Amino acid sequence: MTTAPIAAGGPRTVSSETVSSDAVLRPHAEVTFADELAALAACDDRPRPERWRLSPWAVATYLLGGTLSDGAVITPKYVxxxxxxxxxxxxxxxxxxxxxxxxxxxxxxxxxxxxxxxxxxxxxxxxxxxxxxxxxxxxxxxxxxxxxxxxxxxxxxxxxxxxxxxxxxxxxxxxxxxxxxxxxxxxxxxxxxxxxxxxxxxxxxxxxxxxxxxxxxxxxxxxxxxxxxxxxxxxxxxxxLPLPATAEAEVDIVTRRVEQIGASLRLPAAADGVAEIRRVVTVFRELRDGITEDGRTKVKSPSGTLSTAEAISVVTGGLALAAHFGDGVLRPGDVAAGILGAVVRDPASDRVVWQEYLETVVRERDGWKDFYRACREAGV
Incomplete structure (x- = not known):
C-alpha cells in the first residue's frame, strides 16, 4: 500500500475577484490577529513542536493575552x-x-x-x-x-x-x-x-x-x-469549558466580542453602552442561576440556556437599533426586545417565568425603571 500525496490546503477564494480583508464581514482569526501572531513569532524562542507556528507558551499567551518583552500587547481571546x-x-x-x-x-x-x-x-x-x-x-x-x-x-x-x-x-x-x-x-x-x-x-x-x-x-x-x-x-x-465565573468576567467577554463584531459592522462603540451590557448580563445570570445576584430572591429559570453568546447577540442587535433608529447610544429600549426573544423560547412556560421576574425583581430594583418599562412595552 502506498501513501497518496494530498495537498495540505486549498484555495480560499470563492470568486475570481480579489477581496481585501477589510471588506470581509468576519475575517479568519489568523487574518484578524496577524500582527499579534507575527509579534509572538518574532520573540518566541521556546521549543516548538514540529510544524507549529508558535511554541505552546506563545499559543497560550496569544489566547490569554499579555505584554511581550518588546512591549507588544497581545489582547485576550479567551477569558x-x-x-x-x-x-x-x-x-x-x-x-x-x-x-x-x-x-x-x-x-x-x-x-x-x-x-x-x-x-x-x-x-x-x-x-x-x-x-x-x-x-x-x-x-x-x-x-x-x-x-x-x-x-x-x-x-x-x-x-x-x-x-x-x-x-x-x-x-x-x-x-x-x-x-x-x-x-x-x-x-x-x-x-x-x-x-x-x-x-x-x-x-x-x-x-x-x-x-x-x-x-x-x-x-x-x-x-x-x-x-x-x-x-x-x-x-x-x-x-x-465553564460559564464565566463572575459577572465582571462575563461583562468583559461580552464587551470585547461586541466591540469586535461592531467594528466590522460599523456600529457604535460597545464601551458607550457598558451599563446596558451589565444589565443584560445580570438578567441572564440571575435567570440562569435561579437566584438574584444578592442571593435574596429565588427566581424560576426559563427553558433556554441564556448563554454568553446569546448575551453578545442581544447587545449587538441593540447597538444596531441604536445606530440606525436611535442616537447611537445603547439604551434599555434597544435591548429589551432581544432579551425577551432570548428568554421566551417556550411561549407557554417561559412567558410566565419572564413576567414573574419582571414584576418581582426588575420592577423593585433601583435604577431599573426605564428598563422595566422598556421590557413591558416589548412584551405587548
Whole structure:
C-alpha cells in the first residue's frame, strides 16, 4: 500500500475577484490577529513542536493575552481559567485529539478557531457537524465527472479538510461533533488511533505527518442526539469549558466580542453602552442561576440556556437599533426586545417565568425603571 500525496490546503477564494480583508464581514482569526501572531513569532524562542507556528507558551499567551518583552500587547481571546488553556494547548502537542465540551455559549468554537490559527496558521480546515454530515466530509469524496471518465484516480479524489490536515501536518477542526450521525463519527477512530486514512479504491492511504491533530467541539446538552461511542471518546482528551465565573468576567467577554463584531459592522462603540451590557448580563445570570445576584430572591429559570453568546447577540442587535433608529447610544429600549426573544423560547412556560421576574425583581430594583418599562412595552 502506498501513501497518496494530498495537498495540505486549498484555495480560499470563492470568486475570481480579489477581496481585501477589510471588506470581509468576519475575517479568519489568523487574518484578524496577524500582527499579534507575527509579534509572538518574532520573540518566541521556546521549543516548538514540529510544524507549529508558535511554541505552546506563545499559543497560550496569544489566547490569554499579555505584554511581550518588546512591549507588544497581545489582547485576550479567551477569558477563563489559565489552566484550561494550558491543558488544551498541551493536548495538541501530544498524539491525543482535543474535545472542547460545554453548554452553548462557552466559546468552544471561538477557542477552537484561535487554537488552530496559533498552532497552524490556518483555522479553515473545518468540518461543520450537522445531522446530515456525510462520511465524505471527514474522509474524502470524488469528483464524479472525472470518476466517470477516468475511474478512481488521485485526480478524481476530493480531499476532506481532515485529510488535508493529515497530509500537511496541520490542525483540523470538527464543530458540533455530537450532531454528526454515530456511524460517521466513528470514521474518526482510525484517523485518531492509527493516524492514517485508507483509500481502498486506490489501494493507498494518507498517513498523518508530524504536527497533525484535531480539535472537536460538542455541546454537552446534546448528549441525547448522537452521543460519542466509548471507542471514539477514548481517542480524545476532554476539556470542559465553564460559564464565566463572575459577572465582571462575563461583562468583559461580552464587551470585547461586541466591540469586535461592531467594528466590522460599523456600529457604535460597545464601551458607550457598558451599563446596558451589565444589565443584560445580570438578567441572564440571575435567570440562569435561579437566584438574584444578592442571593435574596429565588427566581424560576426559563427553558433556554441564556448563554454568553446569546448575551453578545442581544447587545449587538441593540447597538444596531441604536445606530440606525436611535442616537447611537445603547439604551434599555434597544435591548429589551432581544432579551425577551432570548428568554421566551417556550411561549407557554417561559412567558410566565419572564413576567414573574419582571414584576418581582426588575420592577423593585433601583435604577431599573426605564428598563422595566422598556421590557413591558416589548412584551405587548
Amino acid at each position: 477563563g481559567p489559565r489552566r484550561i488553556v494550558e491543558v488544551a494547548v498541551t493536548t495538541l502537542a501530544t498524539d491525543r485529539a482535543l474535545l472542547l465540551l460545554g453548554v452553548p455559549g462557552t466559546a468552544k468554537t471561538w477557542l477552537s478557531e484561535h487554537l488552530a490559527a496559533a498552532v497552524s496558521g490556518d483555522s479553515t480546515l473545518l468540518v461543520q457537524g450537522t445531522a446530515g454530515t456525510p462520511e465524505e466530509a471527514i474522509r474524502y469524496g470524488w469528483d464524479y465527472a472525472r470518476l466517470l471518465s477516468r475511474g478512481p484516480s488521485r485526480e478524481a479524489l476530493v480531499a476532506s479538510p481532515v485529510m488535508r490536515a493529515m497530509a500537511g501536518g496541520a490542525t483540523a477542526r470538527v464543530e458540533e461533533l455530537t450532531r454528526i450521525p454515530a456511524d460517521v463519527q466513528d470514521t474518526l477512530i482510525t484517523i485518531l488511533s492509527e493516524k492514517t486514512l485508507p483509500i481502498p479504491e486506490l489501494g493507498e492511504e494518507v498517513q498523518a505527518v508530524r504536527g497533525f491533530n484535531l480539535i472537536a467541539t460538542a455541546n454537552d446538552r446534546d448528549r441525547g442526539v448522537n452521543e460519542l461511542s466509548s471507542a471514539l471518546r477514548r481517542r480524545f482528551n476532554t476539556v470542559v
